[in-house]
Amino acid sequence: MTTLDFASTTTPQWPGVAVIQLNDDLWRITRETGVVLGYIDRFVERGDFRYRAKRLIVRQNRFVAIGDFWRMDDALDCFRFN
Numbered sequence: 001m002t003t004l005d006f007a008s009t010t011t012p013q014w015p016g017v018a019v020i021q022l023n024d025d026l027w028r029i030t031r032e033t034g035v036v037l038g039y040i041d042r043f044v045e046r047g048d049f050r051y052r053a054k055r056l057i058v059r060q061n062r063f064v065a066i067g068d069f070w071r072m073d074d075a076l077d078c079f080r081f082n
Contacts, residue, residue, distance in 0.1 A: 016031055016032050017029065017030070017031065017032070017037070017079060017080070018030045018031070018032050019076065024042075025041060025042040025043065026039060026040070026041055026042070027039065027040045029076070029079045036056050037055065037056060037079045038053060038054050038055040038056045038063065038066070038078075038079060039053075039054045039056070039063070040052065040053050040054070040072070040075045040076065041054065042072075045068075048070070049070075050068050050069065050070060051068070051069045051070075051071065051072050051074070051075035052065060052067070052068050052069075052075070053065070053066040053067055053069065053075040053076075053078040053079070054066065055078070055079075066078045
């Protein structure tokens with residue numbers, strides 16, 4: 001389990017989930033307790049912003065790309081039930 005004791009809770013989209021912006025193009029998705037669920041990267045494709053959701057697999061110590069989305073809300077939805 002990865003827990004960040006310095007993680008601050010921002011306004012969550014759903015109860016128990018916090019979105020923490022790390023820079024202009026990267027967000028950390030955590031439980032309110034600080035346990036990391038994954039990340040969302042923003043990148044440019046065909047002149048528009050895209051959002052890539054990546055799930056942290058703690059036991060394997062790696063990230064798995066969940067998908068690429070045109071909207072941030074859609075990328076966040078990947079973490080809704082975790």
